[in-house]
Amino acid sequence: MGLTDLVLVxxxxxxxxxxxRLAAGAEDVIDAARVAETLSDAVGDCVQVVGASARLRSMPLPHYDEPDEMARDVVEKAITDPVALVFGRERFGLTNDEIGHCSHQVSIPANPDYGILNLSQAVQVLAYEVFRAWRRRPGSGFIPQRPAHDRPPTHEQLHHFHSHLSRVMQASGFLTQPHAHTEKQLQALFARAQPSRKELSLLRGLLSALEPKDAGEN
Structure with a gap:
């Protein structure tokens, strides 16, 4: 998931x-892992430290109920400063004292009848959310540039399309007089459909083919 700075406490x-052996292609992360004597040493240079645990009412820390909210925040802060995700032991997670070294907590929503994830599952879920938030940032290199014809049409292009559609509907006899309600319904339909510029151009070509030659063009 792109996280490479592993610190083992x-x-x-x-x-x-x-x-x-279990790293499964991520041996480089294991090989580069650092060891810290204490959690305090491990996160000393971090501006945000998020502990993964069930919500503890006795710990008045800011709490993320949704991992994606946490991911957006840590990715934003990580642009300029180190941040950390802290995970506990497989058997019993983080102690209260360890959570006390965190600035925030995050929980992973799960089935209340069995809301326990093992360590590897929790790491995977939160690492994925961080990766997802990072790749959505402008400049991450993961957001492909849409070709011009696939981009949404401009307000002016939509205006010309709806004017063209109205003209053809009247010329064909579908509308015998201007009918604002019908036109608004069609405008709402195309707003929901969100056609691309290429698709809008295709529709205008269809309208031009159906339009009587003496109806005039926009």
């Missing part, structure tokens, strides 16, 4: 052949 065993 007082690991029981590291380096570890089993961890490397």
């Amino acid at each position: 007082n690991p029981r065993c590291f380096p570890d052949d089993e961890a490397t």
Whole structure:
């Protein structure tokens, strides 16, 4: 998911052949991982530290109920300063003392009948949300530039299209007189459809083919 700066806090065993074997193509992340004696040391240079845990009412920290909200915030801050996502142990997560070193908490919504995710699942979900938020930023390189003909039409182009459509409807006898209600309904229909410039051009070509030659053009 593009996260490469892994810090392990007082690991029981590291380096570890089993961890490397399970890295599944991310061995470089394991090889470059840093070890810190304490969580405080690990996050000392971070401007935002988000602990992944169930909401603790006894900890008055800002809390993200939705991971995507957290992701947008940390990605924005990470442009200029280090940020951290903190995960606890597989068996019992983060202690209250460790959460006390965090500036925020985040929870992952889950089925209330079984709302527990294992560590790897929690890491994957939050890492994905961060990656998703990052790739949506302008300049990330992941947002493809739409060709001009695939872009939304301008207000002027839509105005000319609806004028053309109205003219053809009247010339064909579909409307025997200007009918504002029908035209507004059609405008709303095309607003919902959100045609591209290319599609709008195709529709105007169709209207031109149907339009009587003496009806005049816009």
